[in-house]
Amino acid sequence: MLRGRCRFCNKKISIKYPIIEFITGLLFVLLFIKFGLEKVYFFYIIISGFIVVFSGIDLEKMIIQNGLILLFILISLILYIFDLNKNDIVDGVLGFFTGGIIIYLLNYFSNGKIGEGDIKFLAALGLWVGIYEVVNVIFYTFIIGGFISAILLLLKIKKRYDKIAFIPFIALAFFLRIIFI
Numbered sequence: 001m002l003r004g005r006c007r008f009c010n011k012k013i014s015i016k017y018p019i020i021e022f023i024t025g026l027l028f029v030l031l032f033i034k035f036g037l038e039k040v041y042f043f044y045i046i047i048s049g050f051i052v053v054f055s056g057i058d059l060e061k062m063i064i065q066n067g068l069i070l071l072f073i074l075i076s077l078i079l080y081i082f083d084l085n086k087n088d089i090v091d092g093v094l095g096f097f098t099g100g101i102i103i104y105l106l107n108y109f110s111n112g113k114i115g116e117g118d119i120k121f122l123a124a125l126g127l128w129v130g131i132y133e134v135v136n137v138i139f140y141t142f143i144i145g146g147f148i149s150a151i152l153l154l155l156k157i158k159k160r161y162d163k164i165a166f167i168p169f170i171a172l173a174f175f176l177r178i179i180f181i
Helices: 016-035 039-061 066-081 089-109 116-129 131-154 167-180
Strands: none
Touching: 016 039, 016 167, 039 066, 039 116, 039 167, 066 089, 066 116, 089 116, 089 131, 116 131, 116 167, 131 167
């Protein structure tokens, strides 16, 4: 009805907003189909909202704000306090350090090819999902990232030394793992 324009300022609305809303809604529905209205469903829709936001920012700006990472960590800790996290806090802390250290080492040995935001994000994700799940997500991230990067290279969309946002690969690995495995 508004023909793709803002009701108040009449500027054209970017296509990214309906895409993000569609992806978020689709994830919520898929998670509901998998978990129903169990406590774990609410855990996953909260984390999904954050991951979609992180992915969108990483795709657009290739930077993740520290304040957003801290909010992600703070909400994870609140979920632990109110026993809404599916893991125990020890598993979360181990996941935090494991996720952060693995990506930090990869960043170090690749001379900074993996960004510092990716290190912080995977550490924070590890706090949410625990050590076992964060290691699985990292493993699947590199498989998915390698496959998609190869396609981008073959189609000449990206060149060999172009930067590619990494968090969307993490998000895809996370959601495929949670929803289909």
